[in-house]
Amino acid sequence: MSNENMGSMETLVVATLGATAGRRTMAMLAIDPLLLAERGETVSRAAFAMALNVALFHDLLGRVPSGAAYVADTVARGGTILFDHGALRSIRFAEGATGALPGGEDAFTRIFLPLGYEMAAIYPLDRLKMTGRAYRHIDLPEAIPQFFLSELHVDRFDAEFGAAAHRIFDSSRDPLDDCARAVLARYAAREAVQIGEAIAALPVILSAFDRQHKPPAFDDYQLLLSRSNEAAWIATEGNGFNHATDRVPDVATLADRLKAEDRPMKERLEISASGRVRQTAFRADSVERLFADGELRRVPGSFYEFISRDVDPETGRLDLAFDTGNATGIFAMTSALAGASR
Structure with a gap:
């Protein structure tokens, strides 16, 4: 396809991922025709x-072989993926920033809000000493994936944990450059953004969804792990996508089929208090990560999730909410009770 025939979104994806990977990833996804149709200089x-989100989905599949295998199978069956939401984790100290990064969710609200997202709900995850927040796109809330952004509250742990957290996360850098900040500022001001400016900014903004701090000391990792699987996960994976989620018509039937295929499934479904939101997931794939001592060790990486959403009878619209109990259960997919292994 020539550049003249590409829509704005495809132009951005191809410029960021390359023609082959970009178009292959877009073909996997059920994308709203309105988004595909947009053309012009802005x-x-x-x-x-x-x-x-397309670039983030591509990145997630590259790190999660179980998810990539499921997606390949779905495409081979003639299906596509309806990308419901992606999740990421952040660190919140009682005061100040996280190294050079803004503290906790602030590192990402500076991206989400200019791009048209708004906070839809807050989900206290008290058992995990975390807070989750859902960010939903204003323009096309059912078509553009949501973000489930959680932050771990370091001050809810003991002083020894806090000291280890500072030793790990104080080295965080801020990946956003002047170009990316300028584009986000223009979107925030509802000003036109030229295609060339958007092409330059997208890879930089994409790089924010990664680990920004130096490899952790193994002793510090183990200390965090002894109190919080989630903190230990952030220590090795940073702000990378924790999971991406496929919205499917009947997650229970799908889960039964995937279990029968011996896929690495979660044992039971998570069902929201309303009964309208049902979730399950693959267990996290393990990955090799470098630690400060120069050793590579295997730790839990990211995972792939499935969700079914029913219509809310009060609104007549798809229930796009999340659920604290569901989220807490899904977070267990990255548990590492046995610690890292070589």
Whole structure:
């Protein structure tokens, strides 16, 4: 396909991922025709947000072989993936920033809000000493993936944990450059963003969804792990996508089929208090990560999730909410009770 025939979103994706990977990833996903149809010299916030999500989905599949195998099987069966939401984790100290990064969710609200997202709900995850927040796109809430952004509250742990957390996360850098900040500022001001500016900014903004701190000391990792699987996960994986989620018509039937295929499934479904939101997931794939002592060790990586959503009878619209109990259960997919192994 020539550049003249490409829509704005495809242009961004191809410029970021390359023609082959970009078009292959887009073909995996059920993308709203309105987003595909946009053309012109400028790029809307919705098209930019969707291009970012396509690139994040591609990155997640590259790190999660179980998810990549499921997606390949789905495509081979003639299906596509309806990308419901992605999840990421952050660190919140009682005061100040996280190294050079803004503290906790602030590192990402500076991206989400200019791109047209708004906070839809807060989900206290008290058992995990975390808070989750859902960010939903204003323009196309059912078509553009949501973000489930959680932050871990270091001050809810003991002083020894806090000291280890500072030793790990104080080395965080801020990946956003002046170009990316300028594009986000223009979107925030509802000003036009030229296609060339958007192409330059997207890879930089994409790089924010990664680990920004130096490899942790193994002793510090183990200390965090002894109190919080989630903190230990952030120590090795940083702000990378924790999981990406496929919205499917009947997650229970799908889960039964995947278990029968001996896929690495969660044992039981998570069902929201309303009964309208049902979730399950693959267990996290393990990955090799470098520690400060120069040793590579295997730790839990990211995973792939499935969700079914029913219509809310009060609104007549799809129930896009999350559920504290569901989220807490899904978070267990990255548990590492046995610690890292070589």
